[in-house]
Amino acid sequence: MKNIIKKLLKEAVKKTYPDQDFSSLLEIQNVTAKNIQADYFTNISMKLAKILKTNPIEIADKIIGNMNNIDDIKFNIVKPGYINFSVGDGKKNNIISIINKSENLLSDCKTADPKKINIEFISANPTGPLHVGHGRGAIYGNIISKFLKIQGHHTVKEYYVNDYGNQIKKLIESILSKIDDNYIKIKEDDLYQGDYIETVAKTIEEEIKKKDIKDFNAQRSIILDEMFKIINVPINNLNIIFDKWFYESSLFDENLVEKVIKKLEATEHTFRDDGALMLKADEPRVLIKSNGDYTYFATDLAYHDLKMKDYDRIIDVWGADHHGYVPRIKAGLRALGHNIDKLDVHLIQFANLFRDGKKVSMSTRKGDFVELENLRNEIGNDAINFFYLTKNKDQHLDFDLSIAISQNKNNPVYYIQYAYARIEKILNEVKDYHKEEYDLSSLDNIYEKEIITTLSNFHETIKKSIIGLQPHLVTNYLLKLSQDFHSYYANVKILNKDINYSQVHLIAAVQKVIKCGLDLINIDTPKEM
RNA sequence: GCGUCUGUAGCUCAGUUGGAUAGAGCAUUAGCUUCCGAAGCUAAAGGUCAGAAGUUCGAAUCUUCUCAGGCGCUCCA
Structure with a gap:
């Protein structure tokens, strides 16, 4: 209906001003004010008044004079210069048959230009179960992937597994020290706490002892398997299906980090500082520490470098607490010669959980957090999906469990x-x-x-x-x-x-x-x- | 201090690329069951759109400044 009116208006404007093209200014909007007896309006005469320096009412008059008559559509001019349109009930009510006869109500969302798009989300460290803090990003990432797919894009949903570096070492030590008291090599304060550590330890104890597994990589692989059994519970139950699990360690297996950093080093964007290799980003950022280790930033650049090469567009769904990281990764990718317009970082603001008006603690210390799976069990998939999606992602979200379970x-x-x-x-x-x-x-x-x-x-x-x-x-x-x-x-x-x-x-x-x-x-x- | 998100009714939030008298739900108050499911409906009340200045025919929306809150500012990941 809007399109019909727009076409009508377009023709009239063209007739009135044949020498100029104002089509980009044309706009038909819904009337929302309750006191106005019309369905649609346009503000074109006010816009043209500015350009042509004449009275908007006069302009509206001229345009209306050139407007073709269509059955059931009436138009008139109102004070500052609006042109209002009223549509007869018969025509308006057609929407009912249009909807009932439609085979696919979403068909006009299709894009004419399908792209290959990677959406990376959740990507929580495999050092514990998913908690409610991960929930919003999980639901959001899943849904925007679906939206992109409906548009006709080819989408790949990806989980980036941080299975390399200090966090995972700590996890392995935390678990193995439960099996073998002599194992502890780091400070006890650094160990992960929580019931799941004991559970995993018990599960793998027999296997580790029986086969006498001492090799770090073998230990890691066994433990990661167990961790992902835990992490996958809410993911599977929420019907989130990842197309790809990308392992950070694979970057090292193929020396990709080294290659990317060498490539950067050959540019003028890096410099040495006190034995460390720095990148000139928003401010100097460390790529290689003075002890020779790569930083997380360095491996992450290698990872994004791969994605940039493989996809037309990449989307990272991150918690808003990582926003400070965005300029850094973009600077790095720019230095590698990538078009950073291809990268969209979607920052999701925090969600606070309440129970009967009281805030539910979400700190990750000592297992003092609400697991996503517990929340899911309590309120169900429908409520989880709805409440996480019902607010703009830029908006902090307060979420009361007692409402979600009320009937x-x-x-x-x-x-x-x-x-x-x-x-x-x-x-x-x-x-x-x-x-x-x-x-x-x-x-x-x-x-x-x-x-x-x-x-x-x-x-x-x-x-x-x-x-x-x-x-x-x-x-x-x-x-x-x-x-x-x-x-x-x-x-x-x-x-x-x-x-x-x-x-x-x-x-x-x-x-x-x-x-x-x-x-x-x-x-x-x-x-x- | 710097960066970033936010500030709209008592509470939680919408608000269509700047449009006409700013909207819902909850909570509050007053009503509605011979009738398709009352898990519902009807109405009342509730506002300096954080504040100030600017841009213009016109601002919750754009610009600048101020105030308030969340988050981040590791050779952590």
């Missing part, structure tokens, strides 16, 4: 699913409504009009959400639509003696859109609750 209107997940289930019940009652005659123009009460307006916004909203990678727009939209429906349901009875089948088609469209939206964000649509 009433407070809980938006239930509210939306309940709307779906209510519609399901009615549709089951009327059965073969497709065969019945119906006239959409009979839908004209305020509740029906409100739903139809919301439905009309569906395509635009979902497109913005999927293309702009903004999942929270979907959750907000679904809430609004559910609200419209519940209000309708309470005020208008559908299962009367004489059923108005256009009403049935209306709620069928609502249900189809709700299902599409919930499917999109990985939430179930139960037929009864």
Whole structure:
């Protein structure tokens, strides 16, 4: 509908000003103010007033004079210079059949230019189970991968495994010291604590002792296997499937770190300082320590160097606490000659967990944290997905568990699913409504009009959400639509003696859109609750 | 101190590339069950969009400054 009006306007503007091209300024917007009796408006005459230095009302007058008449679309000029458009109910209500007949409601999100895109997320150190702090990035990374895929891009979801360096050494010592008291080589304070350390130790004890495994790499491999059994529990249960697990250690197996650093050293971007090799980044950053070890930064550059070569676009989903690292990695990649526009770092702000208004501690010390799997068990997949996605990623998120498990209107997940289930019940009652005659123009009460307006916004909203990678727009939209429906349901009875089948088609469209939206964000649509 | 995210109703948050009288939910108050599921609905009340200045026909939105909060500023990963 918007496109039809835009075309109408475009032609009129061109007729009015044949010598100039103003098409980039044209914009049709929805009327949101409740006091205005119109559906769409344009501010083109105000924009042109600035350029042409004439009165906007005069401009609007001229444009309207050149506007073709289309059935059911009315237009008029309002004070500062808006041109308002009103669409007749008959035409507006068509959205119901458009939705009901559509085979794929997301088809207009397809890109004309598919890219090969790598999305790396979670990538938590394999030194303990995933905790709730990892949850938001996990859900977000998973969903934007899905959005990119819907756009038609070829996506690869990747988990970067830090299986090299000090953290993993500490982990191995922490576990082996549980098996052999004499093993401890580092300070006890540095050891990892937590029940999982004991559990893993017990699990592998027999194997280590039986085969008398002393080789570090062999120990590492056994322990990593066990750690990933733990880490994968919530990942699998949340139906997150990684296409690729990339091991940091593989960079060393193939001397890739050395190669990349040599390449950097040959440029003018590095210098020696006190035995260390530094990169001129946002400020001098260490690549090789004075003891000869590579820093995490150096290996990470080698890793990103690979990804830059293999993909058209790479996305890193990081916690916002790593934001200071972004300029560094970009500077490094630039020095290696890469086009850093290909790299998008999505920073996810922290989520705070509350239980009955009290903040739940998330510190990782001494196993004093809430495991993601515990949270998942408590509130379920649907609530986890919804609550982590319902806010803009740049927004700090406060998340109260008592709401997530409540079964009433407070809980938006239930509210939306309940709307779906209510519609399901009615549709089951009327059965073969497709065969019945119906006239959409009979839908004209305020509740029906409100739903139809919301439905009309569906395509635009979902497109913005999927293309702009903004999942929270979907959750907000679904809430609004559910609200419209519940209000309708309470005020208008559908299962009367004489059923108005256009009403049935209306709620069928609502249900189809709700299902599409919930499917999109990985939430179930139960037929009864 | 530097960087970065944020500041909208008592609370949690929306707010469409700058548009008309800023919106929801929760909480509060007052109502609604002979009727498709009350897991719901209707209404009332609630605002200096942190503050100031600027840009212009027009600012919650853009610019600058100030204030407040989160996070980060290791030869850690």
